[in-house]
Amino acid sequence: MTPQTILPLITLPLEDPILKFMLIMAIVLGAPLLLNRLKIPYLLGLIIAGAVIGPNGFNLVLRDSSIILSGTAGLLYIMFLSGLEMDMNDFKRNGWRSAVFGLYTFAVPMLFGIVAGHYILGYSLYSSILLAGLFASQTLIAYPIVSRLGITRDRAVTIAVGGTIITDILALMVLTVVVGLATGQADTGFWYRFGASVVACVAAILLLFPIIGRWFFKRCSDNVSQYVFVLVMVFLGAYLAQLAGLEPIIGAFLAGLAMNRLIPGTSPLMNRIEFVGNAIFIPFFLIGVGMLIDYRAFFKSWESIEVSIVMIVMVTAAKYIAACLTQKTFRLSRDQRTLLFGLSSAHVAATLAAVMVGYNVVLGRTPEGEPIRLLNEAVLNGTILMILATCTISTFASQRGAHNIAIKGAQGPGERTTGEHVLIPVSRQEKIAELVGLSIALTKQKYRSLYALNVIDNQSDDPELKKRSQSLLETAVTAAAAA
Incomplete structure (x- = not known):
């Protein structure tokens, strides 16, 4: 079938790899969004x-x-x-x-x-x-x-x-x-x-x-x-x-x-x-x-x-x-x-x-x-x-x-739908990613809750200590999201 020109730079069938890939990915994106409303797989x-x-x-x-x-x-x-x-x-x-x-x-x-x-x-x-x-x-x-x-x-x-x-x-x-x-x-x-x-x-x-x-x-x-x-x-x-x-x-x-x-x-x-x-x-x-x-x-x-x-x-x-x-x-x-x-x-x-x-x-x-x-x-x-x-x-x-x-x-009897809860102690920056990966690997359920814990002295007013604790917790959240 001979290509048909519809625009100066576009012919059918599409030969430009950029346009072909864009069209296919648009279909991959749009099909689930549209068909879920119509209840079609x-x-x-x-x-x-x-x-x-x-x-x-x-x-x-x-x-x-x-x-x-x-x-x-x-x-x-x-x-x-x-x-x-x-x-x-x-x-x-x-x-x-x-x-x-x-x-x-x-x-x-x-x-x-x-x-x-x-x-x-x-x-x-x-x-x-x-x-x-x-x-x-x-x-x-x-x-x-x-x-x-x-x-x-x-x-x-x-x-x-x-x-x-x-x-x-x-x-x-x-x-x-x-x-x-x-x-x-x-x-x-x-x-x-x-x-x-x-x-x-x-x-x-x-x-x-x-x-x-x-x-x-x-x-x-x-x-x-x-x-x-x-x-x-x-x-x-x-x-x-x-x-x-x-x-x-x-x-x-x-x-x-x-x-x-x-x-x-x-x-x-x-x-x-x-x-x-x-x-x-x-x-x-x-x-x-x-x-x-x-x-x-x-x-x-x-x-x-x-x-x-x-x-x-x-x-x-x-x-x-x-x-x-x-x-x-x-x-x-x-x-x-x-x-x-x-x-x-x-x-x-x-x-x-x-x-x-x-x-x-x-x-x-x-x-x-x-x-x-x-x-x-x-x-x-x-x-x-x-x-x-x-x-x-x-x-x-x-x-x-x-x-x-x-x-x-x-909805089965006795089953927990919230998933497993895992507590991750964070105290050293370089070990957080490994602990998060281990926690995810140990859990068997698809939906789980990961909790990061860092212990500091409540009597201490050192702002650097609190800042470091906040940084450790943020690192743990970032590692979990990346995993």
């Missing part, structure tokens, strides 16, 4: 905004390499945070529950997908199995909602996060196997290479990353360097997973698990990680997802509409049934079931990867010379529409379930 607002300004909307911003880079970082950030914020003790207790949910949310959509592809849409067996893999995979796109409400340690969240990793691994393994079988590359050596690379990747991340992180944090106390080191570990884990034949989001999640015990949930470093992710990386990812949505797919052909309707209905039903089975198995509440369904119903990352791989696999040619693809263009268009629908369902369901759980948790 801001995640959905960012996706819709991406569709409006993207190449399939008003063509204000192209989905170029800068958007893709920032969006990829945002997706990896979501998975990393889900592993980093997980309560490891609770994860160990609920690990088998996550495994059961992962099998539920993989097996039920696989069954529905094969039925939909082979018997309703009339696709071949390989294409139907790959379509079922699209149904099974899921993305924790609604996780920031849970994080903002402070219920990341709820049992339903722990089960959903662990189950997502399991079902995504299984779905991507199905993708690898089906493509190998369809193209004739799945020989005996393929299975040995794949299994060995996966085991080596998981072992390297879970065993070596904690050792490297512990060594680095002991020798470096610079705040900026620590944050950059965390980013390096996130992308290193993602790249190792990619080398092993897995989706990079798996490596980012494993990196979060590996660094979990090294970064306390209430530490200054954790605050910086969450702040930059929620302010920059994750919004860029959501806007980038919106740019993929093409409303014109509704009008291209009846086959695209039919395929998209079948995909949306079947995948939503399958994920809801998996959530209901998990609720009955572990006696979860209705709100936990809603949250479980919301977190598991969105399809973005692994789904996009799978559909693009299937679309690019050409099995042959028709007599007219047209390529015969493993997944045709109708499935590609249907997947884009399914992403929009499932992201909408996921954000609304997660918002509803998480909001109810947060309210019930705050």
Whole structure:
């Protein structure tokens, strides 16, 4: 599409990086303020905004390499945070529950997908199995909602996060196997290479990353360097997973698990990680997802509409049934079931990867010379529409379930809603920042009260003594605000 000049210095789509960044940040700023009044999850607002300004909307911003880079970082950030914020003790207790949910949310959509592809849409067996893999995979796109409400340690969240990793691994393994079988590359050596690379990747991340992180944090106390080191570990884990034949989001999640015990949930470093992710990386990812949505797919052909309707209905039903089975198995509440369904119903990352791989696999040619693809263009268009629908369902369901759980948790009997109270004695200027950091690290609740105490002699009229005491208290307040 040729650029259109609307002002002497402005053309569409925007090419000036300053204008592009300003527009996107204005959307990130304005979407929550506007949508909170309308009671619409801001995640959905960012996706819709991406569709409006993207190449399939008003063509204000192209989905170029800068958007893709920032969006990829945002997706990896979501998975990393889900592993980093997980309560490891609770994860160990609920690990088998996550495994059961992962099998539920993989097996039920696989069954529905094969039925939909082979018997309703009339696709071949390989294409139907790959379509079922699209149904099974899921993305924790609604996780920031849970994080903002402070219920990341709820049992339903722990089960959903662990189950997502399991079902995504299984779905991507199905993708690898089906493509190998369809193209004739799945020989005996393929299975040995794949299994060995996966085991080596998981072992390297879970065993070596904690050792490297512990060594680095002991020798470096610079705040900026620590944050950059965390980013390096996130992308290193993602790249190792990619080398092993897995989706990079798996490596980012494993990196979060590996660094979990090294970064306390209430530490200054954790605050910086969450702040930059929620302010920059994750919004860029959501806007980038919106740019993929093409409303014109509704009008291209009846086959695209039919395929998209079948995909949306079947995948939503399958994920809801998996959530209901998990609720009955572990006696979860209705709100936990809603949250479980919301977190598991969105399809973005692994789904996009799978559909693009299937679309690019050409099995042959028709007599007219047209390529015969493993997944045709109708499935590609249907997947884009399914992403929009499932992201909408996921954000609304997660918002509803998480909001109810947060309210019930705050109003629970015997619980203190004011948080923990920590008394910090301040007497030496150089030790205040360390004491404040230690106090924040020791508190487990999101909302807490820190009190600074400095003792002086009431009988003394020395103005310098009182001035020094006031300075110490002001330093403590500044350190707490910075943390």
